[in-house]
Amino acid sequence: MAQNRRILVIEDNPQNLELMTYLLEAFGYTTVTAVDGEEGIEVVLREKLDLIICDIHLPKKDGYEVARELKRDPVLRRIPLVAVTALAMVGDREKVLKAGFNGYIDKPIQPELFVRQVESFLVNRTDAESRL
Ligand code: MN
Secondary structure, three states, X not given: OOOOOEEEEEOOOHHHXXXXXXXXXXXXXXXXXXXXXXXXXXXXXXXXXXXXXXXXXXXXXXXXXXXXXHHHOOOHHXXXXXXXXXXXXXXXXXXHHHHOOOEEEEOOOOOOXXXXXXXXXXXXXXXXXXXX
């Protein structure tokens, strides 16, 4: 299923970053990483990506700012953008979606579910091609 797909993970917590990239790579995905929102945006501008996973609480630019910035861009907005965060309140979930995220995955990450959760946000490449 991975088909050489590149996923960017923006996360400032080293343990979480390592867990997410380990799981994605175990399933055949190529990962690119960034440790704050500014670096995350730089990577998006530089790399060709199939999906972006983004923490909310990040140094320099938080996840909300990253989402607003990416979703303002007519090309970059097409890349699926998924928040990974511990959200206790229903209001936080609404705020995440309102900022432009396509969805969210709850922390703590569940290793046995994580890749399947991510894949639910990946655009099926054959579908995307047939729409052209
Ligand atoms: Mn964080």
